[in-house]
Amino acid sequence: MPAFHPADPVVPVGPVLSMFDPVFLGVDEFGLPVYESLIYRNLLAGGEPGAGKSGLLNTICAHAALATDTRLCLLDAKTVELGLWQDIADVFVGPDLPHATATLRRLQQVMDNRYAWLRAGKRRKITRTDRLSVIVVVVDEIAYYSATVGTRADQEEFSALLRDLVARGRACGLIVVAATQRPSVDIIPTSLRDIFGYRMAFRCTTYISSDIVLGHGWAAQGYTAHTIAATDSSRGIGWLIAEGGTPRKLRVAYLTDDQIAYLVDYATRIRHHLSVPDLRIAAAAPAAA
Amino acid sequence: MPTRSMPRSTYQGSRTHRRFGRGRITVIDQGLAYASLRRAKIGFWIAFLLIGASTVVGALPVTTTGAAWLIGLLTGLAAGSTVFVLAFCWPALRLTWHWAAELTATSFLLWAYSVLTTVMAAPTALVVLLLATGGPFTFGPARRRLLALGWCVITRHRLRVCFAEVIHDRHTDGRLPLILWARPTPAGERIWVWLRAGLALPDLAERFEEVAVACWATEAHAVRSEKWAALLRVDLTRRNALAAVVDSPLTDTIPADHPRPRPAPPRPAFVTGLDLPDIPEPQAPDLHRRTGTPFRPAPPRPPATPPPPATPGDDTADWI
Numbered sequence: 001m002p003a004f005h006p007a008d009p010v011v012p013v014g015p016v017l018s019m020f021d022p023v024f025l026g027v028d029e030f031g032l033p034v035y036e037s038l039i040y041r042n043l044l045a046g047g048e049p050g051a052g053k054s055g056l057l058n059t060i061c062a063h064a065a066l067a068t069d070t071r072l073c074l075l076d077a078k079t080v081e082l083g084l085w086q087d088i089a090d091v092f093v094g095p096d097l098p099h100a101t102a103t104l105r106r107l108q109q110v111m112d113n114r115y116a117w118l119r120a121g122k123r124r125k126i127t128r129t130d131r132l133s134v135i136v137v138v139v140d141e142i143a144y145y146s147a148t149v150g151t152r153a154d155q156e157e158f159s160a161l162l163r164d165l166v167a168r169g170r171a172c173g174l175i176v177v178a179a180t181q182r183p184s185v186d187i188i189p190t191s192l193r194d195i196f197g198y199r200m201a202f203r204c205t206t207y208i209s210s211d212i213v214l215g216h217g218w219a220a221q222g223y224t225a226h227t228i229a230a231t232d233s234s235r236g237i238g239w240l241i242a243e244g245g246t247p248r249k250l251r252v253a254y255l256t257d258d259q260i261a262y263l264v265d266y267a268t269r270i271r272h273h274l275s276v277p278d279l280r281i282a283a284a285a286p287a288a289a
Numbered sequence: 290m291p292t293r294s295m296p297r298s299t300y301q302g303s304r305t306h307r308r309f310g311r312g313r314i315t316v317i318d319q320g321l322a323y324a325s326l327r328r329a330k331i332g333f334w335i336a337f338l339l340i341g342a343s344t345v346v347g348a349l350p351v352t353t354t355g356a357a358w359l360i361g362l363l364t365g366l367a368a369g370s371t372v373f374v375l376a377f378c379w380p381a382l383r384l385t386w387h388w389a390a391e392l393t394a395t396s397f398l399l400w401a402y403s404v405l406t407t408v409m410a411a412p413t414a415l416v417v418l419l420l421a422t423g424g425p426f427t428f429g430p431a432r433r434r435l436l437a438l439g440w441c442v443i444t445r446h447r448l449r450v451c452f453a454e455v456i457h458d459r460h461t462d463g464r465l466p467l468i469l470w471a472r473p474t475p476a477g478e479r480i481w482v483w484l485r486a487g488l489a490l491p492d493l494a495e496r497f498e499e500v501a502v503a504c505w506a507t508e509a510h511a512v513r514s515e516k517w518a519a520l521l522r523v524d525l526t527r528r529n530a531l532a533a534v535v536d537s538p539l540t541d542t543i544p545a546d547h548p549r550p551r552p553a554p555p556r557p558a559f560v561t562g563l564d565l566p567d568i569p570e571p572q573a574p575d576l577h578r579r580t581g582t583p584f585r586p587a588p589p590r591p592p593a594t595p596p597p598p599a600t601p602g603d604d605t606a607d608w609i
Binding site for chain 2: 017024026027028029030031032033059062063066233234236237246249250251252253254255259261262263264265266269
């Protein structure tokens with residue numbers, strides 16, 4: 001449980017992180033740190049169970065937690081992968097498809113409102129100075145919501161809403177980070193899979209599975225995740241491809257449960273006195289483009 | 290340094306040969322020197338004419354015609370001479386750049402030795418210099434840093450040998466790439482290379498294994514710059530940098546005075562049905578029920594067996 005420190009008169013200054021800053025993901029095969037900017041982008045991770053997807057999601061959640069301009073919206077069918085962040089998440093959805101769909105509808109409404117606000121200000125995207133929060137939507141195991149539970153119509157509605165957020169949410173500060181074991185067409189539509197700006201392939205059983213994540217043809221060029229050894233020491237290793245780039249092999253950072261609890265406790269403290277950005281004030285005087 | 294693409298006969302009689310012992314070692318071969326001279330002459334005349342004419346045109350409105358021509362002549366000569374010297378000496382400059390680390394280190398040692406001999410005897414100065422040079426190798430972090438830098442120096446030479454082999458095998462008249470600089474990485478070295486006309490990244494893509502062998506590395510990778518096709522970044526891997534668990538630096542951003550959270554007591558459990566016998570077997574109509582409904586925890590029900598007596602420790606019958 002995070003400590004709220006109500007008697008503490010001093011709220012520490014946060015680490016001045018923002019979701020507009022590059023996010024530390026891990027180290028590459030040359031031992032150099034990998035920082036990637038997630039703002040205006042989305043990320044899809046795929047790989048076998050235990051390959052390191054949750055490590056990636058937790059690393060991104062950690063950055064988002066310490067970035068006080070960020071709201072976390074977590075969808076985790078297992079409830080334990082992202083459950084440690086529940087206390088600072090604005091929304092936490094467990095294995096509940098109606099709740100997940102309703103949350104995506106809320107986010108869609110926020111997105112529409114933000115675009116109306118941007119249009120009123122003759123702008124195209126939000127910036128760091130807009131005092132609008134960045135909303136990070138983290139979905140672990142998409143397959144549960146899109147292919148496992150509920151009726152076909154419910155699943156399609158979830159997929160359609162998620163595709164809308166990925167397709168339109170970039171410019172209004174809505175980042176979708178999703179993970180699944182194998183993003184084949186029976187799990188998420190191809191039209192959704194292909195619009196993720198960042199894709200990361202963790203260990204896969206076949207090169208086809210790796211290509212499904214990274215994109216067709218990369219395995220033939222040697223960028224395939226099925227050659228990653230299935231050992232504990234290889235957990236967290238995967239290929240990350242950014243928009244229009246070449247895949248990079250990296251090992252994502254790993255946070256222990258104690259470290260996450262420590263981060264959540266501190267994030268709770270630095271977020272304790274933060275008020276919700278007054279959108280009415282911001283809407284009355286949108287910053288010039 | 291003789292290149293394998295040049296005929297042996299071209300080395301003989303070169304004015305750039307230097308005698309070392311009985312043999313002759315080519316520093317800059319004759320063909321290269323001739324080409325440099327030709328380029329230098331062309332560069333001289335182009336610079337002389339362009340700069341000289343521009344200066345004359347610029348000086349005419351502010352001075353007399355004779356003075357303008359004189360200024361233009363002198364300026365053109367200065368510019369042309371500069372271009373001539375640079376173009377003619379370019380092979381030597383490139384060679385100097387290639388051996389820059391060794392030349393710098395040797396010059397520094399000689400300078401340090403000369404300074405030391407002014408205040409102490411020569412043998413003592415030599416011992417002091419040896420101790421000062423070898424001392425850092427006894428300290429782990431300094432030794433690792435120096436060895437990493439040493440590998441960078443070695444790698445530049447090995448990479449040059451490898452490029453020469455590639456050019457030789459392709460039977461092209463491309464010139465050797467300019468190896469800009471190298472720096473150590475946690476896994477090996479990273480080298481920046483500027484390709485000359487006649488060589489491109491696809492020519493090297495199939496030969497990374499040979500590059501790794503030539504540089505005594507595990508793997509070699511190269512990517513081109515997004516801006517210039519001629520600028521390559523070559524990464525050599527000697528160690529597996531992905532073997533260790535990566536810690537997130539975010540935990541270091543938390544102030545040291547922030548207390549560690551106390552272990553929270555487990556929350557009371559309201560979930561039952563944690564084992565298969567706790568879940569009743571479905572009735573016949575339910576066997577054909579359509580699957581796919583969301584999971585709902587089973588309502589609380591009395592345990593099938595009496596709970597164990599309360600103990601101070603954790604008890605899964607009471608806590609989750």
